[in-house]
Structures are given as C-alpha cells and as structure tokens.
Amino acid sequence: MTDENTRISPPAAGAFADGGRATAGGGAWILGALAIAALVLLPILSVAVMALNPKENIWPHLLATTLPRYAANSLILALGTGTLAAAVGAGAAWLVTMYRFPGVRLWEWLLLLPLAIPAYIGAYALVDFLDYSGPVQVALREWMGWTSARDYWFPQIRSRWAAILVLAAALYPYVYLLARAAFREQSAGSYEVARALGAGGLGVFLRVGLPLARPAIAAGSAIVMMETLNDFGVVDFFGVQTLTTGIFTVWLETGNAGGAAQIACVILAAILVLVALERRGRRRSRYWRSSRQPRPVTRQKLRGAAGWLAAAACALPVLVGFVLPLAVILDHALANPRGWISPGLGRALVHTLVTGGGAAALTVGGALFLVYGMRLSGRALPRLVLPATTIGYAAPGAVLAVGLLIPLSALDHRIADAVAALTGHDPGLILTGSAAAIVLAYAIRFFAIAQGAVDAAFGRVPPSLPMAARSLGRDLGGTLREVYLPMIAGSVGTALLLVFVDSVKELPATLLLRPFNYETLATRVHEQASLEKLGEASPPALLVILVGLAAVALLARSSTRHPGARS
Secondary structure, eight states: OOOTTTTTSOOOOOOOTTTTSOOTTOHHHHHHHHHHHHHHHHHHHHHHHHHHSOSSOOHHHHHHTTHHHHHHHHHHHHHHHHHHHHHHHHHHHHHHHHEEOTTHHHHHHHTTGGGGSOHHHHHHHHHHHHSTTSHHHHHHHHHHTOOSGGGSOOOOSSSHHHHHHHHHHHHHHHHHHHHHHHHHHSOHHHHHHHHHTTOOHHHHIIIIIHHHHHHHHHHHHHHHHHHHHHOOHHHHHHTOOOHHHHHHIIIIITOOHHHHHHHHHHHHHHHHHHHHHHHHHHHHSOOOOOSSOOOOOBOEEOOTHHHHHHHHHHHHHHIIIIIHHHHHHHHHHHHOGGGGGOHHHHHHHHHHHHHHHHHHHHHHHHHHHHHHHHHHHOSHHHHHHHHHTTHHHHSOHHHHHHHHHHHHHHHHHHHHHHHHHHHSOOOOOSSTTSTHHHHHHHHHHTHHHHHHHHHHHHHTSOTHHHHHHHHTTOOHHHHIIIIIHHHSHHHHHHHHHHHHHHHHHOOHHHHHHOOTTOOOHHHHHHHHHHTTOHHHHHHHHHHHHHHHHHHHHHHHHHHHTSOOOBO
16 A cells, blocks of 8 residues: 555656766665665566476466466456456546535545455455345345245355455555546646536546546556455455465465466466556557646536435445445454454464564665665666566565575575584574565565655655765765655655555465464464454454554545645
C-alpha cells in the first residue's frame, strides 16, 4: 500500500546533485549500490537457472497434465478480477470526483478501507457468511421451511467466481486511487465543453473522462492482475488450482524444485507480458495538459434518487470488501475470547513484529544506499539499474521463495561447513533455519515501494544544498546524514510503514520460507482458517487488519494534501 504515485511507477533518475556527472569519491557508494541491485535480482536469476537446469525435468509431464489447468484458471482469475476491479474502481472514482451526493466526502476515503483487509481474510469471511452453515443459508431455510440442501439451489461458494469477487473487492482501491488522481488532474473545461455539446453524464464519462484516464486505469488493472497471480490464500481456500498453487504442489508434495522453478518462470512470463502491455498502452494513449494551472473540476449536485443511488454504488464495494469481512471476523473474535490468550498468538505476534520490522529497516536502508549511490554515478547507470530492481514487486512471493531458498540453502551449508572446520562446532542452518530468509524475501518483494518513495524524496532536495555541504568539507556520508536525511525523513518514515504493513500481510513467501513451527500472524490466520477454526483465526486476523488500517490512514492523509474537486 502506498500513495497514488509511489507504488505504481518505477522510479525515474531524477535531478542529480552533480548535474549528471559521476561524483568524485563515490566509488564505494556506487559499488555498494550495484551489490544491492544484484541481491534484489538474485531470486529472479536463480529461478531462471533452476528452470533451465532441473535435476529432474518434469516439464513434458506438466505440459501434458496440470499446467494447462493451472494456466487457464490463472488467466480467468486475472482477467476477471482485473475487469471487475477496473469497473468498480473507475466508476467509484468518477462518482466521487464529478458529483455531489449524500456523504461524498466520507465515501471518498471509505473506498480505501478494503486495502486494510488481506484478500485471504475476505475469503474466509465470505465462506463463513454464505456457506451452508452460515447465517444467510440458515435464515433461508428457517424462512422457507427447507430442511436440507436438496430442497433449494444456492451458488457454489468455493469457486472461481467467488475468488474473483473476493480478490476484486480487496484490490479495486488500486484502480480507484489512480483513476481518481487522473480525473482530478484534468481541467474542468474538457468536461464543460462536452456538456455544452449535449453529452449527458454517461456520455461525458465514456467520451472524455474514460479516454483521458485510460492509462491510469490500465496501470491499476495491471497491478490488480499481478496481485491476483501472486495470491495463494484465496485460491487455496476456494480450491482453485492456479500457477501459484502449482508451485506449492510441485515443490512441497513432490520435492521437485526444478519443476517449481519452471512453473515460476511461467508466472514471471505472464507478469512481464502484463507490464509490457501496460507500458505500451500508456505510450499509445498520451494526453497532454495545458501549461497553465488547470481549473479544478466542480462537482455537479445529484438530486433525489440519483444522489442516493450514487451513494449506494459507493457503499457496495466498501460493504463487500471491508464491512462484511470485519463484521464476521469481529463476531468470531468476540465469541471466542480465549483465542486472545493463546500462547501461539503471542509468538506469532512477536515473529511478525521481528520479521516485518527487520524487513522494513533492511529495505529502506538498502533503498537509501542504492538511490544515493546511483545518483552519485551519473545519469546513464540509474536509468538501467533502478527500473530493473523494481521487478521484485511484480514477482509473486512464491516465485521469490523458490529463487531464494536454493541459493540460501547452498550458502548455509558452506557457512556451516566452514564454521565446523574452524571450531569443530556445527552451527546448523543460520539463514534458512531462522527468520533471515523471510526477512530477505520481504525486502526483495517490497524493495520497489521503498525505492520509489526514497527516489522521489531525493528528487525534491534542491541540488544546491548538497553541493554547499560538499564545498564546506562534508564527505558523501556526511552529506547524506546532515543534508538529505533530515529533509527526506517524512518519506523515509512513510516507506518504513508501507513495507512493514505489506510484510505483515505477505502469505505465500512466508509459508514457503518459514522454519519449522515458525508462525506469523498471516500464517496463523491461514492455518486456523484452513482447519475451519475461524474463531482461532479471528484474533490474528484482527491484528493484521489493524496494521492495514494504519496504512489506509496514511493514504487518506496523503490524498487530502492533493487538490481535489470543488464542491
């Protein structure tokens, strides 16, 4: 989660303090930045090597049996979720930007709340609410006098359509944020001309608003589809076999890391196609604004039933994506107070704070070093390195886990052998036998968030200030500490919070990389809910939601600083 700009676009090489030339004395910083970039790219390269050189090549078997089903389900889920999220997010953004109706200012930020609910928690809540033993079907049987499931028809809940609904309800805010920003940035004159030519509300949206915001909507939809391909908790709970569940099956059940890497390469290929299509769409759909400050949009008042219908349209995704999951989880948590004193919950909370906090510090620290080092190198190198290191965010957590575990295991054994040879004591597996592998996976997965925030903050520092510091005798490290860090402290804090929140919610990488009997809040929710123990899963789920709400509050505060539509 992040603001409307940080998470989406790869950081650009901004204004350099040295005017674009490499800075003298910056060799160590540049080499360190390149080492960090290599570490971020390591899992992707590792996956490619393992896929091309498997110990047991099961690719022909995968092609003939399960891979087509995995790929078809993944494609249907990605397209369905992306389309539904685009429709909901763009529609809601248009309503709150262009119209005045009951509660519009409240709905403007309430529409962000589903970002606080991980999709897998929404899946557990939906099944509990609509399943045979849930309150909806129980009430139907009581009202209608039915005695069994054979007496009536009810949609199958654990299915692809339900997975699409849950994922879209959780992910549509990505489209909403970008579309709202795009609608706000347009001059009111464009819409007024369309109305003067006889276009109604729908006509203005289809002929003016939608074409102008299409690149932003496409970018948001691409992010939604990437997150859909990354998902494991929802599809596993609903029994939908996708490429991500295929990685778990091939690796954990058959022990074939090469086969898992081959499936991971298929996911990476799909991600790269999505990124390429999104960028191609942006290049072909460029719209330029006037150099003058655009006149902000003035909201049109919707009267009577139209206003209430608009409010209901905004309320529906909030109800499905936030209110329903929170109400179900809260009901179970209150009904099972003993779950709050479970020793397993305390351990999971501590593990979550350790891994999330460690990942946030490592990620933001690495991003500071990388961005500063690249800026010292001149303009050519950052344009190549900085965008490449954002691929970790596009790569699903399961793919990163596959690419990390094998190299880290090999390194662990080498370290253990060296220590044993020197001391006679076997230290065991230091990296893969602890939370270190999880922290590293989080850092690589969410590196783009920290890098984007830090790079944007560096770009806002006037070049004259670090130049003045250097002229007064400060070295490069001193310039970073005494000039840059005080001026970008707010952005650094934001990056720390965002990486921490996303680390708390990450499930696939945690499941694959955690040591034996090591639980975080996310894995505890998943395991208890998979055992149909939603009462035990509710306390950790509520804690995850509370952490997510902190990021949503940050988003809401950030969005209020941007000029919006006038009432």
